[in-house]
Amino acid sequence: MAQLKAGYLFPEIARIRNAHLEKNPDAKIISLGIGDTTEPIPKPITDGMVAAAAALGTKEGYSAKGGYGPEAGQMELRKTIAEKLYKGTPITYEDVFASDGSKCDISRMLQMFGSGRKIAVQDPSYPAYVDSSVIMGHSTGFNDAVKQYENITYMPCGAENDFFPDLSAAKSAELIFFCSPNNPTGAAATRAQLTELVNQALESGSIIIYDAAYSAFVGNPDCPKTIYEIPGAEKCAIETCSFSKYAGFTGLRLGWTVFPEALKFSDGSSVRQDWTRMMGTSFNGASTVAQGAGLACLTDAGLAAMGDMVAFYKENAAILKRTWEEMGYKVYGGTDAPYVWVSFEGRDSWEVFTEILDKTDIVTTPGAGFGPAGNGYVRCSAFGSRENINEAARRLKESFSK
Numbered sequence: 001m002a003q004l005k006a007g008y009l010f011p012e013i014a015r016i017r018n019a020h021l022e023k024n025p026d027a028k029i030i031s032l033g034i035g036d037t038t039e040p041i042p043k044p045i046t047d048g049m050v051a052a053a054a055a056l057g058t059k060e061g062y063s064a065k066g067g068y069g070p071e072a073g074q075m076e077l078r079k080t081i082a083e084k085l086y087k088g089t090p091i092t093y094e095d096v097f098a099s100d101g102s103k104c105d106i107s108r109m110l111q112m113f114g115s116g117r118k119i120a121v122q123d124p125s126y127p128a129y130v131d132s133s134v135i136m137g138h139s140t141g142f143n144d145a146v147k148q149y150e151n152i153t154y155m156p157c158g159a160e161n162d163f164f165p166d167l168s169a170a171k172s173a174e175l176i177f178f179c180s181p182n183n184p185t186g187a188a189a190t191r192a193q194l195t196e197l198v199n200q201a202l203e204s205g206s207i208i209i210y211d212a213a214y215s216a217f218v219g220n221p222d223c224p225k226t227i228y229e230i231p232g233a234e235k236c237a238i239e240t241c242s243f244s245k246y247a248g249f250t251g252l253r254l255g256w257t258v259f260p261e262a263l264k265f266s267d268g269s270s271v272r273q274d275w276t277r278m279m280g281t282s283f284n285g286a287s288t289v290a291q292g293a294g295l296a297c298l299t300d301a302g303l304a305a306m307g308d309m310v311a312f313y314k315e316n317a318a319i320l321k322r323t324w325e326e327m328g329y330k331v332y333g334g335t336d337a338p339y340v341w342v343s344f345e346g347r348d349s350w351e352v353f354t355e356i357l358d359k360t361d362i363v364t365t366p367g368a369g370f371g372p373a374g375n376g377y378v379r380c381s382a383f384g385s386r387e388n389i390n391e392a393a394r395r396l397k398e399s400f401s402k
């Protein structure tokens with residue numbers, strides 16, 4: 001804990017937002033910062049949630065699902081996730097573990113792998129990867145000169161490499177975090193790029209921790225929605241995903257992580273077996289109500305409702321992307337992801353973040369918060385009401401046009 005250089009990014013953003021509001025009590029703040037869903041959970045899904053909750057009030061309902069559930073999740077949910085989301089891949093329900101969300105699984109995974117592992121991350125990327133790695137003892141200190149934690153390999157992703165990293169730096173990594181569509185850049189990796197990643201991991205014996213939190217936003221047919229579309233991935237990749245951004249479950253808490261049976265450590269022992277032991281020992285299962293809601297997400301009506309929700313946020317992203325482009329900025333992402341990544345040509349991203357907040361009462365997220373290669377960019381989240389997105393576009397055009 002002592003090695004951590006700053007507060008976790010998102011509570012910092014919330015703190016600055018609240019301080020701004022204190023200073024400007026009449027400000028009508030619009031948040032394009034923390035990627036938190038804003039639209040209500042669709043009825044087909046809340047119906048499932050209500051039914052799961054009501055069942056706990058009946059004798060038969062409670063005896064069926066009221067007590068401590070299986071730590072890997074209810075069998076029906078695991079089977080339905082495998083059937084609906086991993087059709088055509090080698091993944092079976094025994095490989096699927098339901099949880100209270102991806103962020104939580106990421107920390108538990110890093111605990112399971114034991115301290116001192118050599119870890120590689122995309123730079124910039126979701127801060128939980130690096131911060132949880134530091135907390136779990138995978139780093140040996142912070143290098144102020146390059147703003148990087150030691151023993152962690154940062155793979156820069158920028159406009160210069162079309163936001164896909166030079167993977168050779170990760171050849172000696174034991175764990176490679178790879179998020180696609182990437183948070184914060186919004187870049188979705190192609191089949192060819194993911195094949196390169198999988199082949200390198202198979203060759204070097206690295207384990208990929210693939211974060212598919214935004215795969216529902218992928219529209220490009222050449223970009224896989226799961227790493228297991230790539231041959232051999234079941235031998236080298238874990239995949240974590242979540243209902244947070246699919247169905248607005250950021251507060252309800254339901255995710256899952258896939259540990260394929262074929263994934264072995266170099267001594268031949270099963271990674272899935274260790275995860276089973278880890279979840280049995282450190283986790284008491286996702287909530288019964290959340291799992292009931294998750295099942296409702298995977299009905300035809302639930303899947304359609306999630307599709308509509310994702311499409312709504314993608315339209316928000318398109319509005320933001322168009323706005324910044326019309327203002328003369330270079331903009332990335334925002335097509336296969338709910339994040340728009342705006343280039344400010346090498347300016348300090350915290351300065352730009354502050355200027356945007358002061359001039360427009362809009363909260364964004366400074367790119368440097370996601371890693372040193374994020375400096376010079378600002379992330380805008382498309383999670384918001386359409387009214388707020390349109391108002392934000394108006395304010396930005398008014399105050400930030402070049």
Ligand SMILES: Cc1ncc(COP(=O)(O)O)c(CN[C@@H](CCC[C@H](N)C(=O)O)C(=O)O)c1O
Nearest residue numbers: 010034035101102103104126183213242244255
């Ligand atoms: C790539 C990726 N993987 C996992 C997650 C969290 O998934 P979970 O909700 O735990 O199933 C996220 C959520 N990130 C958001 C919410 C951040 C703020 C939240 N307090 C948090 O720390 O997760 C953001 O970048 O604005 C993500 O981007």
